[in-house]
Amino acid sequence: DGTHERLESTDLPVGVPGAAGWRSHEVALGPGDLIVTFSDGVLDLYDGTLRAVDRVAELARASASADELVRRITALAAGQANPDDVTVVVLRREA
Numbered sequence: 001d002g003t004h005e006r007l008e009s010t011d012l013p014v015g016v017p018g019a020a021g022w023r024s025h026e027v028a029l030g031p032g033d034l035i036v037t038f039s040d041g042v043l044d045l046y047d048g049t050l051r052a053v054d055r056v057a058e059l060a061r062a063s064a065s066a067d068e069l070v071r072r073i074t075a076l077a078a079g080q081a082n083p084d085d086v087t088v089v090v091l092r093r094e095a
Contacts, residue, residue: 004057006050013039031095034060036069041084045076066090 007027012019029035036056046052056073063069069090077086 002061004053004060006053029093031093033093034066034069035091036060037089038073039085039087041077041086042073042088044084045073045080045086060090066092 007025009022009025011022027035038056040048042056043049043052046055059072060069063072070088073088074086
C-alpha cells in the first residue's frame with residue numbers, strides 16, 4: 001500500500017563490543033512487503049539523520065525488486081568521495 005513503518009530498537013548494533021544480545025520483534029508481512037535493514041552509512045548517503053529513512057522508503061517503493069533496491073543504494077554509495085560502511089539487507093515476501 002506504499003506505507004512504511006520504522007521498527008524501533010534500542011539495542012547496540014551487531015559487532016559493537018558489549019552487544020551480547022538483542023530483543024526479538026515479530027511483524028506480519030503481506031505479499032510483496034519488505035523488511036529493509038541497513039547501517040548508519042546508508043543514512044549518511046543523505047543527511048545522516050533518521051529523516052533519511054523516508055528517503056530509503058521512497059527508493060524501496062520505486063524499486064521493482066529487493067535486488068534493485070540494493071543496487072540503487074550501493075550506486076549512491078559508489079558516488080560518494082569517502083563513504084562510511086554501507087550495509088543493506090532487503091527481504092521481500094513473495095505472494
